[in-house]
Amino acid sequence: MTTPPAAATAVPAPPRWAVRAAHLAAVTALPSGLWRLGLVAGWHGGYTEAGYRAMGFSGWGAVWPVFLSLSTEALALLTIGLVRPWGTVPPRWMPFLGGRPVDPRAVVAAASLGAAGLALLWTPFAAWWAMPGADMTPRGHFLVGFLYLPTVAWAPLLAAVTVSYHRRHRRHPATATATATATATATATTAPRPRAA
Template sequence: MTTPHLRRGVPAAPRWAVRAAHVTALLTLPSGIWRVSLAAGFLAGYTGAGYAEAGIPGWGRVYVVALSVVSELLALLTLGLVRPWGEVLPRWVPWAGGRRPAPRVVAAVAGAGAVALTLLWTPFALWWLLPHEEMTARGAMTARGALLVGFVYLPLVAWGPLLGAVTLSYRRRHRMPAAGQRRRRSRFG
């Protein structure tokens, strides 16, 4: 299934990019559900002392829920690179609703996000190689909790590279010339 295009001359997103964008939107769910369970009062791998030390009770609950919501919303923005609402912003968007975002700006912001997410989450791929005795020895987290954290955060390692791939697809579809190059104009306009 490909998405329809709204701009004249812009082809629909390829099927692989649409699928990658949908997968990207799902990558934040495991860690988000884990954090929301923490906010709901489940220890989710922490010990009682570690739960309190992490600052979850009180305002920490608001923080972990807000972090989960913001992460999911950012992941959902990837869909804008393959969907019509990414070509023309919905009318309800403040100050920009109904307008077409500049493809260069969209690609630059999405590309910067892909680099930042890759730098942020790639080290987490090494979670399995790191000793977690420090967390478990001081009583902050159980051994199973450290394993659980590894499983719920590991999908985030793919977030940056998938966003980067979808961004490149967006850029190609909008046929943006490389920086410093101008498009050739025909003698007819």
């Protein structure tokens, strides 16, 4: 088991509610993503025959729904970083950021913008059943509304976990000292020692 860097261990542990909220946020996009992947695999997913053909889910038409499903779920999984040590110091295998402490202010800003964007994008799906569904069967239109409904919760869950992340990093000034100490120690141990004459 890898020992977390000093900067990560200096931050207080997240409250239990934040851990649960982060894991819940990470799966909010999963039902709709699986639905899109099913469409690419040939399942009509609630569309009428004509509606399914009009969507063009074969060939290059399959690239967008697959990309959207995978990238959306990857972004949702990033929420877990707000309650894990790798949200303070990314693992070493990550390009550009690995092994170096991140600026909590940048993390909070990015997560806050993400929450605002998600609210604008997904909140309208709460009114899915009031939207027309001419290219879908009545049962399919009803079902798809339930598959997209969890995404509405993504924004408030991410916002709540972001507030928790901000509070934990703001209330613990030792983080900055631990970060500086860890960086100085790493530099000292990797620097070549001069040879005696």
